[in-house]
Amino acid sequence: MLSAGLQVAVISRDGNRLEKLKGFITPSHRAFLHTLVGDVGTEEGAEAAKTALLKSVGKVTDVVSSLGFSWWQGGPPHTQTLQELHRVFETLVLSTFTSWKAFFPLVKDNSNGSYTFITGGAGERLLMPGTGFLTLGAAAALAFCQVVREEYPDIPCKLNEVKINMGVATPDRMGPGYVSQLEVGEAIASVVEKRSISHKVLCTNSPADLKTMILEGKL
């Protein structure tokens, strides 16, 4: 998106991670990247992040929601606590809700706007023994995206979900069943920029699917 000349804002709770991110961006594109320290996992935090963002960039046209964590394998349910289950839900689905509640009104009535959820296949199956809570949290996120699609069938903005049914890794850590985070990023950027579909779930099952998305902005 940066290479297409778009202004991109990234929110994180951790300023160090944002500084690291800036280091990956070529100097010519750095002026287009806005970083913001904020916690979108509460209604107040998400509202504060929205206010700060609008103050710094003026207008928001597209939102990509990719909240959660890459992996959870704490063990089978009988070894876990309710507190841990709360933490998993907070990370995967409650923050997806609180940030959506704050940011969706900025784009939903804009026919040139979009809201894109990133989800994963973990919600549909147990990926490995001991990953049950990941399945619970990811399944709740899938259900939330479905609810939003069905509760808002006629909104003009493009509302989509990109469901990645593979592991995502940095190019130096690729293995069987993994795709490159750079290609995933390009594919999501293409869906956002081309704005050719709405209310769809784009299930990406292979590197070939990602290539199609990069070229066409849909599957």
Ligand SMILES: NC(=O)c1ccc[n+]([C@@H]2O[C@H](COP(=O)([O-])OP(=O)(O)OC[C@H]3O[C@@H](n4cnc5c(N)ncnc54)[C@H](OP(=O)(O)O)[C@@H]3O)[C@@H](O)[C@H]2O)c1
């Ligand atoms: N990684 C994979 O292999 C993979 C595969 C398929 C699908 N997915 C999907 O991709 C999505 C994101 O996962 P990921 O692997 O990219 O996880 P990640 O690397 O841990 O990134 C999650 C991001 O969410 C941010 N975040 C979480 N809660 C936040 C909050 N309350 N306020 C602000 N920022 C918050 C984190 O920022 P800070 O921690 O810096 O605040 C972090 O940058 C999930 O839906 C997952 O199902 C991932």
